[in-house]
Amino acid sequence: MSFPLSYLADFDSLSGSPRLVGLAVAVVVGIAFGFVMERAGFGRAQKLVGQFYGTEFTVLKVMFTAIASAMVGAVVLSGAGLLDLEAVQFNYPTFLWPMIAGGLLLGVGFVVSGYCPGTSFVATASGKLDGLATVLGVVAGSVIYAEVEPALGAFPSSGKLGAFTLARWLHLPASLVAALVVALAIGAFFAAEAIERRGRSRSIPSSTASRSTTLGTEGVPT
Amino acid sequence: MERNPDKFWNPYLAGLALGAVLLATYLLMGKGLGASGASFRAGVWATNAVAPAHASSVPAMAGAMEDHHPMNDWLVFEVLGMLVGGALAAWTSGRLQREVLKGVTFSTAGRIALALAGGVLMGFAAKLSRGCTSGQALSGGAIQSVGSWAFMFSVFAGGYAAAWFLRRQWR
Numbered sequence: 001m002s003f004p005l006s007y008l009a010d011f012d013s014l015s016g017s018p019r020l021v022g023l024a025v026a027v028v029v030g031i032a033f034g035f036v037m038e039r040a041g042f043g044r045a046q047k048l049v050g051q052f053y054g055t056e057f058t059v060l061k062v063m064f065t066a067i068a069s070a071m072v073g074a075v076v077l078s079g080a081g082l083l084d085l086e087a088v089q090f091n092y093p094t095f096l097w098p099m100i101a102g103g104l105l106l107g108v109g110f111v112v113s114g115y116c117p118g119t120s121f122v123a124t125a126s127g128k129l130d131g132l133a134t135v136l137g138v139v140a141g142s143v144i145y146a147e148v149e150p151a152l153g154a155f156p157s158s159g160k161l162g163a164f165t166l167a168r169w170l171h172l173p174a175s176l177v178a179a180l181v182v183a184l185a186i187g188a189f190f191a192a193e194a195i196e197r198r199g200r201s202r203s204i205p206s207s208t209a210s211r212s213t214t215l216g217t218e219g220v221p222t
Numbered sequence: 223m224e225r226n227p228d229k230f231w232n233p234y235l236a237g238l239a240l241g242a243v244l245l246a247t248y249l250l251m252g253k254g255l256g257a258s259g260a261s262f263r264a265g266v267w268a269t270n271a272v273a274p275a276h277a278s279s280v281p282a283m284a285g286a287m288e289d290h291h292p293m294n295d296w297l298v299f300e301v302l303g304m305l306v307g308g309a310l311a312a313w314t315s316g317r318l319q320r321e322v323l324k325g326v327t328f329s330t331a332g333r334i335a336l337a338l339a340g341g342v343l344m345g346f347a348a349k350l351s352r353g354c355t356s357g358q359a360l361s362g363g364a365i366q367s368v369g370s371w372a373f374m375f376s377v378f379a380g381g382y383a384a385a386w387f388l389r390r391q392w393r
Binding site: 066 | 230299301309318323340344371381
């Protein structure tokens, strides 16, 4: 058996019962995704933005662990001939300039709203009205983008590099890149733990200690 | 079952669980997770309901309605699942509660306004970068896409640059 399943790959072109199976898979995957994110604390704005105030690094820890472990899994399965990694990478082409510009803008929006687009759904599902406001904002913002896109000219397609991978860029095997990412992640985790420990030793309560604790009382420099 | 709203999973174990979900999605679908794409489709659906002629005149919206109903989409159903999974996790951990998360001294109206405004910025940004933190940073990052990594570092840069100006909403 080889993956991705030919039955479901290229979902957009599917119709009839394969499409229904794909949508059912989507719901199941979504339930797992939403459940894990909520349990990680991603439904709580303070836990997310703590990353940008140096008070807690849950975002970094969860994201980097997920990326590193999925990357190792993908490289191992690809090496074993079970996963066509190139077929997956083909779905993630690089357009360098709009991705950098979009990233900067999304980072600002993240700090303004307290959520990212995915976590705002999780917050909404757990009853947070600020999460719901973010969801509505994301819907509006993406429609605004569609409206003004023709005026942006060639920029959204600029820096086009195709399915350009870290392995190709660094001229290294994908497995070595995965090992480097794991090493980088572990280094970042030690740094994050050290910074958090330093914050706690100043006897500042962490956001997990009290529901109503605000970031301001957790050591954001004034 | 223990219900402590302030108890979360160990972040590294949560990360491994998230990585497993992501890897399974690659295997089944040939692509990863996402979120903002579903938001856009909801916007296309709403725009098309109010002004169908206008919606079909906007290229990106016409593209989302080409073959199917705009909501007949993988990401839309994935996000429906996310809402179910998120609600289930919040309920079973005692976090399912209608509230506005903010600093104690910050006004509720101000917080909602910022949440909305930040959402608008992110909706625009995620379309520009062809995906958000889920669909680009996480899903593209784990299969080593250079653009996804450039996006991810830019998100952190933008967040750190803006954080100081927004600190009051968490006090």
